[in-house]
Amino acid sequence: MTVLNAVIFLPLVAFLFILVLPRENADAIRRFSLVASVAIFLVSLGLIAPFWFSNPGKFVLETDTPWISSPPIHYHVAIDGISLWLVILTTLLTPMCVLVSWRSIDKRVKEFFAFLLLLEFGLIGVFCALDFFLFYVFWEVSLVPMYFLIGIWGHDRRIYATVKFFLYTFTGSVLMLVGIIYLYNQAGTFDYPKILAGLQSGAINLAYPVQLLLFLAFFIAFAIKVPLFPVHTWLPDAHVEAPTAGSVMLASVMLKMGTYGLLRFCVPLFPAAARNCAGWIVTLAIIGIIYGALVAMVQPNMKKLVAYSSVSHLGFVVLGIFSFTQQGFDGAVYQMLNHGVSTGALFILVGFLYERRHSLEIAAYGGVATPAPHLSVVFMIAMLASIGLPMLNNFIGEYLVLQGAALVYFRWTAFAAVGVILSACYMLWLYQRVFFGRVSDDVRHHMPDLNFREYAIIVPLLLLMVWMGTFTQTFIPAISSSNALILGPIDARRDIHVRASPNPTTPEKELARAR
Amino acid sequence: MLANYLPTGDDYLRILPEMIMTVGGTLVLLIEPLVRQSKRTAYTLLSLGVFVAALVAAIEANTMPGLSFSNMLIVDGFATFFRVLVIGIGILSVLSATEYLRREHADSAEYYALLLFSVTGQCVMATANELIMVFIGLEISSIATYVLAGYLRDDKRNNEAALKYFLLGSFATAFLLYGIAWIYGTTGSTNLVSIHNFLLTPGSQRNVTLASVAAALMFVGFAFKVSAAPFQIWAPDVYQGSPAPVTLFMSAGPKAAAFAVFIRVFMTAFLPITNRWEPFVWSSALLTMVIGNFAALAQTNIKRMLAYSSIAHAGYVMVAIAAGSQIGIAAAMFYLAAYALMNIGAFAVVTYFSRQGEKFVNIQDMAGLGLKQPVTAALFAICLLSLIGVPLTAGFFGKFYIFKAALDSHLVWLSVLGLLNSAVAAYYYLRILVVMYMQEPGEAALSAPPMSPGIRMTLWASALGTLILGIFPSLLLNFAQSSSTLVK
Secondary structure, X not given: OOHHHHHHHHHHHHHHHHHHOOOOOHHXXXXXXXXXXXXXXXXXHHHHHHHXXXXXXXXXXXXXXXXXXOOOEEEEXXXXXXXXXXXXXXXHHHHXXXXXXXXXXXXXXXXXXXXXXXXXXXXXHHHHEOEHHHHHHHHHHOHHHHHHHHHHHOOOOHHHHHHHHHHHHHHHHHHHHHHHHHHHHHHOOOEHHHHHHHHHHOOOOOOHHXXXXXXXXXXXXXXXXXXXXXXXXXXXXXHHHOOHHHHHXXXXXXXXXXXXXXXXXXXXXXXXXXXXXXXXXXXXXXXXHHHHHHHHHOOOEHHHXXXXXXXXXXXXXXXXXXOOOHHHHHHHHHHHHHHHHHHHHHHHHHHHHHHHHOOOEHHHOOXXXXXXXXXXXXXXXXXXXXXXXXXXXXXXXXXXXXXXXXXXXXXXXXXXXXXXXXHHHXXXXXXXXXXXXXXXXXXXXXXXXXXXXXXXXXXXXXXXXXXXXXXXXXXXXXXXXXXXXXXXXXXXXXXXXXXXXXXXXXXXXXXXXXX | OOOXXXXXXXXXXXXXXXXXXXXXXXXXXXXXXXXXXXHOHHHHHHHHHHHHHHHHHHHHHOOOOEEEOOOOEEEOHHHHHHHHHHHHHHHHHHHHHHHHHHHOOOOOHHHHHHHHHHHXXXXXXXXXXXXXXXXXXXXXXXHHHHHHHOOOOOOHHHHHHHHHHHHHHHHHHHHHHHHHHHHHHHHOOOEHHHHHHHHHOOOOHHHHHHHHHHHHHHHHHHHHHOOOOOOOOHHHHHHHHOOHHHHHHHHHHHHHHHHHHHHHHHHHHOHHHHHHHHHHHHHHHHHHHHHHHHHHHOOOEHHHHHHHHHHHHHHHHHHHHHHOOHHHHXXXXXXXXXXXXXXXXXXXXXXXXXXXXXXOOEHHHHOOHHHHXXXXXXXXHHHHHHHHOOOOOHHHHHHHXXXXXXXXXXXXXXXXXXXXXXXXXXXXXXXXXXXXXXXOOOHHHHOOOOOOHHHHHHHHHHHHHHHHHHHOOHHHHHHHHHOOOOOO
């Protein structure tokens, strides 16, 4: 029984416990969810222990026990530097989601918190599973609670949005299922490390066309989840219609399932196909960066604006991964975390505004800074982080991604950097329209400043933004060493290499420059 | 056969479940005059007792596997699996029917007797090693089911359903019989193993062609019974028109038994000519999935929608048969058990929810059930998620295993198209979830009466069974795998 198993299964235990709590006592359910999710977060901090003094890079806290005897499916979980922070991001955001929903969810409280914890279970599992079957199970399990969270507690067009969300993801994942089964039939195991070793040593030999098809089967499933342009259309709907907690979990963690899958499975398993497809994938990513930013600029709805900004930000992550450089990989993973923290914070803040004014339309606001100065300051920090201001988290991630891309093709960087400029445009303009200008009476009377609960939610996230923007050394070494292990074997295959980075520098050196 | 042939004790043991159920069914009919109006539960209890005894006998019979009655029937793992399955379906059908029959003032002994006879027929089908036995079993099962379909004889829809089912069913049976006659003419035998051996060395190309025609004719008969395309036309009308508990039974029991004989006949007798029938099963599987899923998208009546879903699920099982391997057989077995559980759960809710005269059978009537009856809705949701094929439910693992078998046999395109089909299917099951959880309670949910213990037990058993088989599939899968070797 490792700490990891506790972190995976505690949310499930909490979920089951909520099911037996009496429905009438909503406050008890709220309190229990908060205590449970905070406890899970604290336990999950124990995961850092193996990474404290050294950076193993490889998987630690491994558990591998048979689950289904035939076909041989194992409960195989472990974490490395990439999944470590994603798991902790999940456990960190869940208590915040509980707090965010404290008052705003007043109907069917029991189901809401139960689904939230079930979602946490699925998400953590996705980041730890090393058995393809298990991975698929968690992947789908996380889909169901999110479906209900959007569909029951969402806004007006919630049903359309949630069905769209479910069908998009489900369609992608059945293709992945075909890929998984096919891979099993070739390898005789669902175990990811074994399959990877087999493919790298040549024990499992896949013809290139097969490799390409398998790559695409996985890639489509992940690309829908990321979401990569042009399969991003479910995202704005789902985000806008979801309740605040749903938006936060969706943007901060669920989208990372896609990019995590790309980095963990797609790229290392099918390097040749990945490299050959890199051209058009990066093109799509850059289109996503610019298109997402442009569309965000003209949104009249705050949540939709933040949603499209996610499309733009996630484009950076995909760009980083498909640059096949150490910097690109590190930047991609760091950007996943950054996006989780800063976009999560933005969604939470938009949720605060919504609770006060009951509108998501930007036009319904204006001059909020006058009645609610604290809220405005907090919003500004989150916004600046999202733009990528130096000293705040997003800057590091974007910088590393752009540098990684520049090592391969400078043109990529040039185009992608436009996205950074555009992000400043739409964010600052949003800020201006919402917080400055003339104060209408409606705003003045319905805009109390932050209360204690809201402070408790947002301040940790702000601190984290600064921390991640200044003390990168806390996070990056673990990520880097794991990325190096993924990159190593791919880099070695120079024959299939499009264009290698001219002088691979060490991550430490890059970091020094980044700072 | 010898003129003075005397069955041995083992022979009797091997046919004991059928004997128990036949005697039990007759007994239920006989006690009817003796039971007072107010003591109607006696039928339920008696038929449950008979089913349980038959279940024990079926498991006991498996300790003595082998051929019986001059190779007419065979008890092996495969037969036992399906016997236990159909008897289990019988038990759940009895449990969920009592309340319904009382509601419709049709609580008489015939219902239980017919149910017992129908299951008897299905057990005969499961153990048949002879085309004649296949036919006899099919007829016992079918005739009882025809009557059940029109059980509420004053109801127009019941009459329509029964008549349609009977006419089309007889027609299909005629095809089957013609196929049997043809194969007898070609090979000189109706024994599955003899046919298999004959076809291994057919002598001439002409014999192969004749046997293939026979296989095609029998395929028509079986495809009708399992509601596989293009012989699925009857299913929606019959499923919609029959009383809800009968539909519950019909969509699980006769289907499972029909698949059992389908698999046994095609995977033993016609195994040597696999290359002849495989393309037909392949295309029928694809067609069945596509027709079932796309037609279900447009339905508003929940029974009709589940009928189309039942067609689609038959398509998945056909994929397993098209794989034509042992893994395929095991996958089909597992899937049929999983399907029986999740489908019975869904129909149990429909039975409970429809009220007298089946007033509330539209999907829209389910509105707000999740708010008014969270436990019922949650159990129903588990069954629906399993029908969609979400992991940790039996439906997912069944599907996974079927498509694994298909990919093993290099049916890549069939697998891809089949799995994409299951994404289409997600849409119409989700619609029920949407209505149930995301809409305000309507008239039907507000006036829902308390659930009868029988239906409650059925629902819990099927939902929990679905979950348990989804999380620990090995419990059933190991047995299915070890018994997927058919005697050839």
